[in-house]
Amino acid sequence: MAALRARRLPLVARAPLLAAAMTALVGLVASTLVLTAQARLQEDRLRELVLLHVQGLSVALGPAVLRHDVWEAFDTLERATAAGAGRLALTVVADAAGRIIAASDPRRAPTDTPLDAVASGAQAIGRLAIPRAATRLRVLAPLIHQGRTVGAILTELDVGDLAAQRRAAALWLAAGNGLATLALSLAGWLLMRRALRPLAVLAERMDAGGAPAPIPEGAIPGGDDEAARLMRAYNAMAGAVEARADAERRLAERERFVSLGRLASTLAHEINNPLGGLLNAADTLNRYADRPEVVRASAGLIERGLKRLREVAQATLDHHRLSDAAGPMTPDDFDDLRLLIAPEAARLEQSLDWRVEADPAALARWPAARLRQIALNLLLNASAAAGRGGRLALDVAEAGGALRLAVRDDGPGLDASALARITGESPAPPGGGLGLGVVRDLTRALGGRVAHARDGAETEIAVTLPARRAAP
Amino acid sequence: MGATRRFVLAGCAASASVAAMGPALGGAAFRLGLTPVFLDNDAEIIEALRAALSDSMGAPVAFEQRRSYQEVTGLLLEGAVDAAWLCGFPFLQHEAALSLLAAPVWRGAPLYRSYLIAAADDPARSLDDLAGGAHAFSDPDSNSGWLVTASDLARRGALPERFFSRAIFTWGHRNVVRAVASGLTRSGSVDGYVWEALTEAEPALTARTRVVTQSELMGFPPFAARADRAQTPDLAAFRRALLGLADSGAGRAALALLKLDGMAPAARALYDGIAARMRDVAW
Numbered sequence: 001m002a003a004l005r006a007r008r009l010p011l012v013a014r015a016p017l018l019a020a021a022m023t024a025l026v027g028l029v030a031s032t033l034v035l036t037a038q039a040r041l042q043e044d045r046l047r048e049l050v051l052l053h054v055q056g057l058s059v060a061l062g063p064a065v066l067r068h069d070v071w072e073a074f075d076t077l078e079r080a081t082a083a084g085a086g087r088l089a090l091t092v093v094a095d096a097a098g099r100i101i102a103a104s105d106p107r108r109a110p111t112d113t114p115l116d117a118v119a120s121g122a123q124a125i126g127r128l129a130i131p132r133a134a135t136r137l138r139v140l141a142p143l144i145h146q147g148r149t150v151g152a153i154l155t156e157l158d159v160g161d162l163a164a165q166r167r168a169a170a171l172w173l174a175a176g177n178g179l180a181t182l183a184l185s186l187a188g189w190l191l192m193r194r195a196l197r198p199l200a201v202l203a204e205r206m207d208a209g210g211a212p213a214p215i216p217e218g219a220i221p222g223g224d225d226e227a228a229r230l231m232r233a234y235n236a237m238a239g240a241v242e243a244r245a246d247a248e249r250r251l252a253e254r255e256r257f258v259s260l261g262r263l264a265s266t267l268a269h270e271i272n273n274p275l276g277g278l279l280n281a282a283d284t285l286n287r288y289a290d291r292p293e294v295v296r297a298s299a300g301l302i303e304r305g306l307k308r309l310r311e312v313a314q315a316t317l318d319h320h321r322l323s324d325a326a327g328p329m330t331p332d333d334f335d336d337l338r339l340l341i342a343p344e345a346a347r348l349e350q351s352l353d354w355r356v357e358a359d360p361a362a363l364a365r366w367p368a369a370r371l372r373q374i375a376l377n378l379l380l381n382a383s384a385a386a387g388r389g390g391r392l393a394l395d396v397a398e399a400g401g402a403l404r405l406a407v408r409d410d411g412p413g414l415d416a417s418a419l420a421r422i423t424g425e426s427p428a429p430p431g432g433g434l435g436l437g438v439v440r441d442l443t444r445a446l447g448g449r450v451a452h453a454r455d456g457a458e459t460e461i462a463v464t465l466p467a468r469r470a471a472p
Numbered sequence: 473m474g475a476t477r478r479f480v481l482a483g484c485a486a487s488a489s490v491a492a493m494g495p496a497l498g499g500a501a502f503r504l505g506l507t508p509v510f511l512d513n514d515a516e517i518i519e520a521l522r523a524a525l526s527d528s529m530g531a532p533v534a535f536e537q538r539r540s541y542q543e544v545t546g547l548l549l550e551g552a553v554d555a556a557w558l559c560g561f562p563f564l565q566h567e568a569a570l571s572l573l574a575a576p577v578w579r580g581a582p583l584y585r586s587y588l589i590a591a592a593d594d595p596a597r598s599l600d601d602l603a604g605g606a607h608a609f610s611d612p613d614s615n616s617g618w619l620v621t622a623s624d625l626a627r628r629g630a631l632p633e634r635f636f637s638r639a640i641f642t643w644g645h646r647n648v649v650r651a652v653a654s655g656l657t658r659s660g661s662v663d664g665y666v667w668e669a670l671t672e673a674e675p676a677l678t679a680r681t682r683v684v685t686q687s688e689l690m691g692f693p694p695f696a697a698r699a700d701r702a703q704t705p706d707l708a709a710f711r712r713a714l715l716g717l718a719d720s721g722a723g724r725a726a727l728a729l730l731k732l733d734g735m736a737p738a739a740r741a742l743y744d745g746i747a748a749r750m751r752d753v754a755w
Contacts, residue, residue: 071608
């Protein structure tokens with residue numbers, strides 16, 4: 001758990017923390033060794049003290065114990081314990097039967113009572129160990145006089161100061177280790193921060209506003225170390241990324257112009273067609289100026305022709321503004337589209353199968369500008385694919401609120417690049433196809449999807465827009 | 473610190489006899505035997521007394537100390553010492569062979585008492601209350617440290633070793649106080665003069681004890697010599713030195729350390745009380 005969380009820490013914190021952990025570990029091991037050595041030293045000293053005490057007492061007490069001389073034993077014990085400089089809390093001597101002869105403090109260990117009553121927890125002199133929290137330590141040793149055991153000596157030692165010494169040592173070691181760990185962590189952090197500053201600059205510039213930004217020359221460290229080389233390499237890469245984005249923008253712009261150029265010839269036909277009718281009407285007006293019904297009919301013709309021209313101009317403008325201000329889609333927009341594509345189809349002697357079976361109220365849910373752009377691009381593309389004498393078809397149907405707009409042609413079908421442009425997930429690669437990328441982007445913007453199907457000799461590209469409420 | 477010093481001094485005292493005998497090796501030193509009737513553990517007191525007596529006599533005085541009264545009495549009887557500071561009880565035991573030289577004057581008279589003591593928190597109010605407990609005697613030849621209590625018990629028809637659960641000898645009045653103060657024994661028989669002197673010298677020690685009963689006044693432990701040598705010039709000079717101790721500055725200083733007023737001629741009648749108690753324990 002902790003390791004997982006640590007992995008999320010920045011490197012500048014992780015390295016010093018690791019160093020601190022290592023320092024603390026080494027400190028812990030060293031402290032344990034020191035404390036163990038201290039405890040062993042204390043035990044050795046105590047063992048030596050007790051041994052000398054017991055040996056001295058054995059010599060002095062032997063005859064008194066043999067004679068069961070209570071006063072002699074007491075006098076010796078009291079003097080010896082007083083000479084023990086506070087370390088000896090109590091000394092008791094018992095006969096071979098385990099009955100107390102005398103003690104340095106007779107109130108605690110009365111004469112003629114069993115030694116066992118005060119010897120609980122007593123350790124053998126050879127295996128002396130100081131319990132961790134003990135303030136008193138009892139040691140039982142045999143009283144050997146002239147080569148035979150004539151009794152026992154119980155010594156109670158006051159070891160509270162030794163425990164305090166160990167506590168103090170542990171405290172000082174802990175404080176020292178803590179300080180060392182803290183100092184090393186701080187130094188490590190400072191060092192790491194210094195070493196990782198170029199990385200931080202890199203990370204910050206890479207993330208700047210979504211696109212990698214070059215590092216100003218002033219922020220690049222001098223010399224030719226790794227950091228400087230890394231930053232220069234990064235700057236070169238950032239420059240390349242910027243140049244590539246520029247090229248993509250220019251390509252997209254060019255694609256727009258290509259589509260525009262294709263439209264220009266269509267427009268010329270479109271303007272040319274009503275012009276013939278308009279000239280005829282003008283001629284009729286000149287010829288039959290005195291016949292009001294003819295004048296009215298001709299004026300009506302001229303008006304319709306001009307309106308159509310205006311519509312063509314408007315339709316062209318709309319395509320290039322991509323503005324939703326054009327309002328909701330109407331059946332008239334499909335008429336506009338037919339008006340735009342028909343001349344091109346006629347020029348290429350293509351048959352045009354036009355079927356729009358959508359309720360006007362349903363159509364009105366989508367913005368005209370985008371839907372028209374989608375349909376026009378698909379039709380232009382299909383026309384180009386079908387070639388001279390080919391067949392084109394537009395099929396608009398509405399079902400359950402969803403709108404399906406399908407364009408079919410009997411051309412050779414889409415190549416892989418064009419297919420990728422219209423159905424792919426990644427941004428459209430530049431070049432190729434007539435505004436298929438635009439179709440895909442607009443469809444997506446409207447929440448719809450583009451489907452491609454090849455059925456025998458026919459290619460169908462169908463745009464399905466999901467049901468939606470009335471257009472804004 | 474005090475305890476340590478005392479311990480060291482006690483160690484010195486153990487070899488004091490050897491050191492003090494130094495002048496005696498010349499053959500001219502006057503030899504005085506000492507029983508533990510006073511604060512015999514304090515080398516300063518002993519040296520002050522020795523120096524004062526030497527001054528007064530105009531001749532070196534050497535002290536002979538022994539653990540028990542019996543040993544010192546033995547030294548005196550066999551002539552190993554010229555005189556001895558004895559207890560009234562051993563003097564009376566060997567009355568026929570000994571002669572009184574002088575008796576110390578304490579609180580205006582050559583008299584003292586025996587104290588029966590117990591621990592400070594002991595509720596006992598009489599000897600009878602102390603039955604069944606351990607008891608510390610000073611010396612089997614001590615009046616105040618044995619005879620008084622033994623005769624009191626004898627008057628009740630009791631024996632110390634039966635009346636008390638255990639009776640031990642500590643070979644010194646100060647040791648009796650130590651035994652009772654430490655709880656080694658419940659009660660003790662001690663020289664009243666020593667107990668009183670200790671309350672000044674070591675108040676912390678006597679404060680842990682209290683006096684249960686006091687005996688009647690009895691003759692203070694006297695200085696004695698063998699009767700057959702009592703008229704020798706040495707002993708006469710020593711007797712004069714004793715009686716004139718209060719006349720010299722060093723003598724007064726030594727007496728002050730001993731908490732004594734001076735020395736007075738001692739009459740046999742002074743020890744009649746002890747003699748009476750001796751009769752009570754006669755077997």
